[in-house]
Amino acid sequence: MMLESLLSLLILLGALFTFIGSLGLARMRDFYTRLHGPTKATTLGVGSLLIASLIHFSTQGSGISLHEILVTLFLFITAPVSAHLLSKAALHLRVQALVRPPLEVRDADGDSA
Numbered sequence: 313m314m315l316e317s318l319l320s321l322l323i324l325l326g327a328l329f330t331f332i333g334s335l336g337l338a339r340m341r342d343f344y345t346r347l348h349g350p351t352k353a354t355t356l357g358v359g360s361l362l363i364a365s366l367i368h369f370s371t372q373g374s375g376i377s378l379h380e381i382l383v384t385l386f387l388f389i390t391a392p393v394s395a396h397l398l399s400k401a402a403l404h405l406r407v408q409a410l411v412r413p414p415l416e417v418r419d420a421d422g423d424s425a
Contacts, residue, residue, distance in 0.1 A: 315371060322364035329357030342410045343402055351395040359384055 333356075336349030366380035 315367070319364050319368055322360050322367070326357045326360030326364065329353045329360060331357075333357060343407050344399065344409050347395050347399060351391050355387060355391045358387060362387070 330353070333349040333352065333354030336353060337346055338349075340346045340349065362380045362384045366377050366384075369377040369380070
């Protein structure tokens with residue numbers, strides 16, 4: 313009974329985080345804020361679902377399930393790296409944000425206010 317409750321909680325948390333991340337991706341208004349949905353909330357959601365799958369198949373099968381561990385590690389390593397590369401590419405291409413950068417950043421870039 314305790315195991316089913318834990319799995320249910322992890323699945324519900326995973327679904328909630330994934331939904332919030334997807335909603336953030338659809339509702340945010342510019343590129344930079346849209347990066348937060350898939351890289352933060354959705355990563356936590358999918359990670360929670362993978363941990364639930366790991367626990368379930370490790371207790372039902374013959375041993376610990378390595379597939380979920382590898383997928384979780386791959387997800388937690390690649391999501392921040394890809395978000396960083398996307399944001400650096402957007403900065404390089406001078407993609408405009410809705411909010412102006414702080415005055416110190418504008419002065420360092422040579423922009424006139």
